[in-house]
Each structure stands twice: as C-alpha cells, then as structure tokens.
Amino acid sequence: MNLKTDEFYSKADELIAAGRFIDSKGWVPATSGNFSARLSDGNIAITVSGRHKGQLQCDDIMLIDADGLSLDGKKPSAETLLHTALYRRYPDVQSILHPHSLNATLASRLFKTEVVLENYELLKALSGIDTHECRIVIPIFANDQNIPRLATAVDDYLDNYGAIHAYIIAGHGLYTWGNSVTDTLRHLEALDFLFDCEIRLYGVKQP
Ligand SMILES: CSC[C@@H](O)[C@@H](O)C(=O)COP(=O)(O)O
Numbered sequence: 620m621n622l623k624t625d626e627f628y629s630k631a632d633e634l635i636a637a638g639r640f641i642d643s644k645g646w647v648p649a650t651s652g653n654f655s656a657r658l659s660d661g662n663i664a665i666t667v668s669g670r671h672k673g674q675l676q677c678d679d680i681m682l683i684d685a686d687g688l689s690l691d692g693k694k695p696s697a698e699t700l701l702h703t704a705l706y707r708r709y710p711d712v713q714s715i716l717h718p719h720s721l722n723a724t725l726a727s728r729l730f731k732t733e734v735v736l737e738n739y740e741l742l743k744a745l746s747g748i749d750t751h752e753c754r755i756v757i758p759i760f761a762n763d764q765n766i767p768r769l770a771t772a773v774d775d776y777l778d779n780y781g782a783i784h785a786y787i788i789a790g791h792g793l794y795t796w797g798n799s800v801t802d803t804l805r806h807l808e809a810l811d812f813l814f815d816c817e818i819r820l821y822g823v824k825q826p
C-alpha cells in the first residue's frame with residue numbers, strides 16, 4: 620500500500636522550499652540540519668539522513684510513523700527522536716526545523732545554559748506573544764551523540780519548566796517548532812535575529 624498521500628507531497632514541497640530559504644541564510648552548512656512536518660494521519664514527513672538541506676528533492680523527504688519508524692525503507696534523520704518527542708508532547712505542533720546556524724552555535728558557547736530574550740519587539744513573531752514586555756528563556760542542552768538520551772534530557776526539562784519556543788544544543792544548533800512550516804520558519808528567522816542581538820551586546824559589554 621502506498622502511504623504517501625497528496626498531503627505528504629504537499630508537506631514535502633514545503634520542507635524543500637524551507638530548506639532552500641534556510642540554506643540561503645547559511646544556516647545548514649554541509650549536510651547539517653533536519654526538518655519535518657506532521658500529517659493529519661499522525662505520520663510524519665521528515666528529511667532523509669545525510670542529504671544537503673538546501674538541495675532537497677522530493678526523494679529526500681520520507682515517511683515515518685509517530686515513533687520514528689521508517690514507513691518507506693529510507694533512513695530517517697539521525698535526530699528523528701528529537702522530532703517525535705516534540706510531536707508527542709505538543710498535539711498542536713505541525714512542523715519542526717533544526718538548523719545548525721552560526722548564531723545558535725555561538726550563543727551556546729557564550730551563554731552556556733540558556734539564552735534570555737527580553738523586551739524585544741520581534742518577540743511578537745513567536746506564537747502566543749503579543750507584547751515586547753515579556754521574557755523568554757531558550758535552554759541550552761549539552762550535545763550528545765546518544766539521541767535517545769538527549770531526547771530524555773529535553774523531555775525532563777519540559778516536564779519541569781513547561782512550554783518553550785525552542786532549544787539550543789550546545790556547539791550544535793537550534794530546534795524550533797510551530798503550527799505550520801511557515802510559522803516555524805518565522806520563529807527561526809526571529810530567533811536568529813534575537814540571538815544576533817544578544818551576541819553583539821555581549822561583545823559590547825566585555826571590558
Ligand atoms: C553534518 S553533521 C550534522 C549531523 O550530525 C546532525 O547533527 C544533523 O543535523 C543532520 O543529520 P541528519 O541525519 O542528516 O538529519
């Protein structure tokens with residue numbers, strides 16, 4: 620049975636276009652990053668492991684189930700469990716984007732445990748925020764080649780501290796999500812700008 624529906628191909632097109640945009644910003648060097656979108660039947664369209672995310676073709680997007688098992692014989696992203704854990708936790712989340720952006724990587728080196736974003740108008744680009752008068756925390760997790768263990772660390776944090784908009788993996792990159800691919804791209808672009816502000820401010824504040 621062919622499980623690839625029109626919806627799958629439409630989400631695949633969105634992820635391919637997102638990849639071109641993200642690559643145009645320099646946020647997915649080499650074959651880094653991974654992207655996904657949830658389908659209405661609960662399955663997930665996700666990037667095949669090891670592909671260049673700025674040069675994705677339809678063949679580079681594959682189908683997995685909600686537990687991350689391949690449904691089409693292809694090899695899903697090495698970080699699939701980070702995607703499935705977020706979809707499991709947040710029923711409204713429909714897309715997850717993971718770039719290896721310079722600013723997320725640098726921010727993790729400078730700020731170590733979390734990035735605090737406060738009093739920026741652009742925070743309103745994040746879902747659920749309607750004023751600059753707010754403070755959000757983007758946690759930074761230690762990098763780990765053991766992805767199940769990393770997924771558990773993220774889950775533990777979310778159990779203890781509640782909902783967040785994104786997280787950084789130290790020396791690695793950013794995960795963010797949203798109610799559509801477009802929403803998630805907006806989050807990515809806003810967060811990159813805000814990380815840039817914090818990194819430059821940090822430089823200014825140094826003696
Ligand atoms: C090119 S190294 C990057 C990988 O180790 C990983 O972090 C990554 O983001 C891409 O892995 P992938 O398996 O292609 O989804």
Ligand SMILES: [Zn+2]
Nearest residue numbers: 651652698792
């Ligand atoms: Zn990665």
